[in-house]
Amino acid sequence: YLFYSDLLPSKDDKDLTQYFLLQVVDILLNYIKKTFDAKSKILDFHHPHQLLEGLDGFNLNLSDHPESLEQILVDCTDTLKYGVKTGHPRYFNQLSSGLDMIGLAGEWLTATANTNMFTYEIAPVFTSMEAILLKKMYEIIGWGEAEADGIFSPGGSISNLYGILVARYKLYPEIKTKGMAALPCIVLFVSEQGHYSVKKAAAVLGIGVHHVIEVKCDERGKMIPDELEKNVLQAKTKGQAPFCVIATAGSTVFGAFDPLHAIADVCEKHKLWMHVDAAWGGGLLLSRKYSYKLSGIERANSVTWNPHKLMGVPLQCSAILIREKGLLEACNQMQAGYLFQPDKLYNVDFDTGDKSIQCGRHVDIFKLWLMWKAKGTCGFEEQINRYMELAKYFYKVLKEKDNFQLVFDAEPEFTNVCFWYLPPRLKYITKGLEREQELHKIAPKIKARMTEEGTAMISYQPCGDKVNFFRMIFSNPATRQTDVDYLIDEMERIGKDL
Amino acid sequence: YLFYSDLLPSKDDKDLTQYFLLQVVDILLNYIKKTFDAKSKILDFHHPHQLLEGLDGFNLNLSDHPESLEQILVDCTDTLKYGVKTGHPRYFNQLSSGLDMIGLAGEWLTATANTNMFTYEIAPVFTSMEAILLKKMYEIIGWGEAEADGIFSPGGSISNLYGILVARYKLYPEIKTKGMAALPCIVLFVSEQGHYSVKKAAAVLGIGVHHVIEVKCDERGKMIPDELEKNVLQAKTKGQAPFCVIATAGSTVFGAFDPLHAIADVCEKHKLWMHVDAAWGGGLLLSRKYSYKLSGIERANSVTWNPHKLMGVPLQCSAILIREKGLLEACNQMQAGYLFQPDKLYNVDFDTGDKSIQCGRHVDIFKLWLMWKAKGTCGFEEQINRYMELAKYFYKVLKEKDNFQLVFDAEPEFTNVCFWYLPPRLKYITKGLEREQELHKIAPKIKARMTEEGTAMISYQPCGDKVNFFRMIFSNPATRQTDVDYLIDEMERIGKDL
Structure with missing residues (x-):
């Protein structure tokens, strides 16, 4: 077995160091390819106690003694395996999403330079x-x-x-x-x-x-x-x-x-x-x-x-x-x-x-x-305009559907689109407190199912007198119209029996 | 020419994306090898106005239009070329120094996962x-x-x-x-x-x-x-x-x-x-x-x-x-x-x-x-004990030399060792205000020369009634006794005529 102490700077073994880092990069490249594959799961959900107890040999606990480099590579793979692919085309969960390849290259370089901004x-x-x-x-x-x-x-x-x-x-x-x-x-x-x-x-x-x-x-x-x-x-x-x-x-x-x-x-x-x-x-x-x-x-x-x-x-x-x-x-x-x-x-x-x-x-x-440098101001502009178009598209599709209800009945101001999904049974409940209480429980249930199945991630929240509603966000460069259509289908599939 | 728009997720070109990222990694691996080579310069010093005006085609200004991926790779190389190798064995400038290969792998993975700590x-x-x-x-x-x-x-x-x-x-x-x-x-x-x-x-x-x-x-x-x-x-x-x-x-x-x-x-x-x-x-x-x-x-x-x-x-x-x-x-x-x-x-x-x-x-x-995981608690212990030994070694060497003066005439408490270099001509000035004023100027001059030549980096400062003195720090895993000896020789070489 090889250990950290076989690498630079402990030992002057440039070849082994390079080999180890390239093995890490190989794991990262595979993850990147999966990230952008809409067919891959966004996450493989587990509860906190499961992760803390250890999953299939992925042991988070730390020991007094070193682990081999082979084990370190396995740990890297597992860390990504049980994480969330925030660059996945159907990750709509936060205002920050997506994985930009140039930005990523920039972060890798920043990590390698490992310096501090306080002085020139x-x-x-x-x-x-x-x-x-x-x-x-x-x-x-x-x-x-x-x-x-x-x-x-x-x-x-x-x-x-x-x-x-x-x-x-x-x-x-x-x-x-x-x-x-x-x-x-x-x-x-x-x-x-x-x-x-x-x-x-x-x-x-x-x-x-x-x-x-x-x-x-x-x-x-x-x-x-x-x-x-x-x-x-x-x-x-x-x-x-x-x-x-x-x-x-x-x-x-x-x-x-x-x-x-x-x-x-x-x-x-x-x-x-x-x-x-x-x-x-x-x-x-x-x-x-x-x-x-x-x-x-x-x-x-x-x-x-x-x-x-x-x-x-x-x-x-x-x-x-x-x-x-x-x-x-x-x-x-x-x-x-x-x-x-x-x-x-x-x-x-x-x-x-x-x-x-x-x-x-x-x-x-x-x-x-x-x-x-890589995009120019115009590249950012193009990307942002596309998000705005996607938000309008999403709004228009939802507006046509009677099992979705928009929080605002007007074109979105920005890339946020807020809405409820209405399961068929809610149609038989007259508007009022009881219906609101039932509606409040729908978004968490749909989200839980999507999380467990790893098909899409989107956030929800109540706000003022509005019960739990979904907030769609477009800020992910991987997202296409087909992903938007998929999200709607998925919500209908999961939600229709709720 | 190829552009960012030819990469994932704009285009579904996995091979090109992989090729680009591996080119970046190649630049980083070369930098890492140079970092740990004591014979390489720690930095290639330039003044702020020189960097801002642009050096040998390294143009920091941003444009409306995209640059090619080829140019992006050149920019990455230049960014590292004009930076400071904080992992170099003779970088003693800050409390944070060194470049740990496992930590680096961890940062590359963190950047690729690109997520946020606020929620599980x-x-x-x-x-x-x-x-x-x-x-x-x-x-x-x-x-x-x-x-x-x-x-x-x-x-x-x-x-x-x-x-x-x-x-x-x-x-x-x-x-x-x-x-x-x-x-x-x-x-x-x-x-x-x-x-x-x-x-x-x-x-x-x-x-x-x-x-x-x-x-x-x-x-x-x-x-x-x-x-x-x-x-x-x-x-x-x-x-x-x-x-x-x-x-x-x-x-x-x-x-x-x-x-x-x-x-x-x-x-x-x-x-x-x-x-x-x-x-x-x-x-x-x-x-x-x-x-x-x-x-x-x-x-x-x-x-x-x-x-x-x-x-x-x-x-x-x-x-x-x-x-x-x-x-x-x-x-x-x-x-x-x-x-x-x-x-x-x-x-x-x-x-x-x-x-x-x-x-x-x-x-x-x-x-x-x-x-x-990679070092175990014992690995950190070993590394830290070595820094403490190096500090004692450095103290003992300086104590023997009459052209260096320790700020404290006792074993270092930690890995900080504070000292003055005394150029020969100062011996002819009697202790007092004039000598102090002259001594105050020595450390900045030695540091400036070392910075310009890129041979070593160490910080200095005045403190209370003590005029500018050097502060040596051991927290860099690449540093060996030979680097310490080198620093002393270098200060004597530069300082003897000051």
């Missing part, structure tokens, strides 16, 4: 690529300033936290040293359909969830600007200090776009920081046909934009963009002498670490850079 | 592995409780933030809803050698940097427990409310271990939460010979431990461990209905997302799990 010193190429991509993104947003600022963060929730953090610092710079005790009772605003990370951030930042004021939405899930202004005035009357509005561009469930211009007007009038959570919707800026849906984003003070969602970049890849240059660093810098020495041989403006709330920071930029 | 539903194997590894880590820390809690986070700074966040919530659960306004003036304590992320966290959390009280250290950089108690009492006298102490196990610059038992005594006496920042030192718990240096860590309420440092796991891999089960979720949960449905087909206790301050969360667990 140890990541000269990657920090330069970050500077270039951030600039590209400011331009696409439409900020007229010669210079803006930003950083890639470990996800949309952290990016939203950055937005609120910088907003607070801009209005109350004393927060950094003195803490919340030096501030009035600050409050922020987000729509009732906004992402829950805003509340998480308020809890973390010491603002408190009660000081996140939820603004009412219209029937399509968009923030109502008049309600926002009413809430701002009410807060002021109570002696609270409004400082920030989080507008949503592409809400998680409905895919709604808040009216950014009208919100910007309220923000300007009341001198509030405007943050746009475009984690999901940001990619639409690359589509000349649909970017109008984010019109007004150029008036934002900060924007969250996750290329790992609509743009299909592998996880994680999220940017926080700040219109005013310098704020991010002023807010976060602590000038750790051991990392950010001023007496280096290069221009230390490129050491971006002190802008971050992190110290070490994973390289998330290369896969995005490489995908942009 | 889409990451059944990875969330199970996380549960197993967290349990392993509690046991190694020595927590007697049947159950503890924890989560992997995007780095040590975020892990430290979690520790302070949970400490605050435990003492003042009303913080989550009401914010800091509901709390007294809370203060926390960290040694003057503690990591700057504690201050960053205090700024983010709305506590304020002025409410982080720095406790004096002894001459070796360890927190003085009597000083801690004095500071706690002083704060109380001022009407402040002490709530948390951050002890450091392995400080960044000196590698110092705070006396954890004595600090735990103070914490118990004054009912303070004890967080141990063992981001750097945590790995030493795996060494039966050296784990005594962290004696008392079992009394901590929370611990930060970064496997991506001493254990050599690829970046990012950091854990926050909390002794009291349930606190992490109570502190952070927002019960987003669209993600954490209660009516799933499996035990939803395995959906860990609501413990997190993030929403999506990168899979950082697999590479650690795979390395543990």
Whole structure:
């Protein structure tokens, strides 16, 4: 048997090391081929206790002693075998889905380079690529300033936290040293359909969830600007200090776009920081046909934009963009002498670490850079336009069917399409509480069956007064019309006897 | 020319896709071989403006139109060519270094699986592995409780933030809803050698940097427990409310271990939460010979431990461990209905997302799990013991040389060894301010030369009243005694005429 200690750098055996890594790659290539084969199962479902107890020799427990390289390869195969193929054409479960081959190549290279974003010193190429991509993104947003600022963060929730953090610092710079005790009772605003990370951030930042004021939405899930202004005035009357509005561009469930211009007007009038959570919707800026849906984003003070969602970049890849240059660093810098020495041989403006709330920071930029090189802006545009077309197609098909009911009887705003499946027996129950209770149980049952059979994955949730409904999402480049048709057939097959 | 659109899933061309990915792997394998070749340069240094302007056809700018796959492969080669080989035997620049082949295989697989840690539903194997590894880590820390809690986070700074966040919530659960306004003036304590992320966290959390009280250290950089108690009492006298102490196990610059038992005594006496920042030192718990240096860590309420440092796991891999089960979720949960449905087909206790301050969360667990399988606990121990031996060797060699001066004239506590190089001409300058000013300039000059020539990378910094000194770190599995000897020769060669 061979062991890790037979590989580089323990032993100088280049050939064996290469052989081992190529064996791993062979496992990965087989997985990739299966991923894109619509006939393969998306997953081979097992319960947590089954996995933890060990399946067919796949033992998750760790020992004091090494396992052979042969066993390591078997473990790699098993890990993929019992996992979920998130790139499968019928994986519709999350806003992030799909497996881009260029992005994947980018991640493999990033892993091999294994460096850290805090200084130019140890990541000269990657920090330069970050500077270039951030600039590209400011331009696409439409900020007229010669210079803006930003950083890639470990996800949309952290990016939203950055937005609120910088907003607070801009209005109350004393927060950094003195803490919340030096501030009035600050409050922020987000729509009732906004992402829950805003509340998480308020809890973390010491603002408190009660000081996140939820603004009412219209029937399509968009923030109502008049309600926002009413809430701002009410807060002021109570002696609270409004400082920030989080507008949503592409809400998680409905895919709604808040009216950014009208919100910007309220923000300007009341001198509030405007943050746009475009984690999901940001990619639409690359589509000349649909970017109008984010019109007004150029008036934002900060924007969250996750290329790992609509743009299909592998996880994680999220940017926080700040219109005013310098704020991010002023807010976060602590000038750790051991990392950010001023007496280096290069221009230390490129050491971006002190802008971050992190110290070490994973390289998330290369896969995005490489995908942009390979596709060009036009390639992203084409892909995104196709998702929008698929969403319209799906909507039209469902509209024609009497065993499906759409949550909104209008064309989808984005690639989210929300709907119920109605089993035949529900037709005999008159509309009312009992029918709603029964309908609430349908989506979980269909999902459970599809999961057990591994045929498709799609999410469901209740929302407000709406009982459990499915949320279809198009963000998977492998998905074709036939997969959409299949999903509908599958739901009818499973659901008809429920 | 071929383009991304000729690959899966745009076109169903499995062979071409495989060919492209194998070409990428070929580039990576060549890079790996060079990385471990001590004769290769660590980096080919260029200034930021040179990279941004474009080098020998390596153009970082992005276009509207796609580049060919051939160009993408060239870009991959160039990205590695102008980067830093962090696995090179003479890369001593950061606490995280080295390139582990099993960890690398783990990262390649993680990238290919491209999923998200928030639910068991889409990451059944990875969330199970996380549960197993967290349990392993509690046991190694020595927590007697049947159950503890924890989560992997995007780095040590975020892990430290979690520790302070949970400490605050435990003492003042009303913080989550009401914010800091509901709390007294809370203060926390960290040694003057503690990591700057504690201050960053205090700024983010709305506590304020002025409410982080720095406790004096002894001459070796360890927190003085009597000083801690004095500071706690002083704060109380001022009407402040002490709530948390951050002890450091392995400080960044000196590698110092705070006396954890004595600090735990103070914490118990004054009912303070004890967080141990063992981001750097945590790995030493795996060494039966050296784990005594962290004696008392079992009394901590929370611990930060970064496997991506001493254990050599690829970046990012950091854990926050909390002794009291349930606190992490109570502190952070927002019960987003669209993600954490209660009516799933499996035990939803395995959906860990609501413990997190993030929403999506990168899979950082697999590479650690795979390395543990491949090495066993004993393999980590062996590697870490070797680093400790190398540090002692390096110390002994420097001690014998009159052109080097050690910052501490005693055996290193950890793998950090701090020292000055003294050029011959400094011998003719009498000790005093002028000599110090000259000495301060030496390390940056030597580093600049080594960087330009690509022969070795090591960090330097000033600290307190000590002018710029080098900090040697052993955490790179490729490093051998010959590399240490080389570094000393190289410094003498470059430094003798400075």
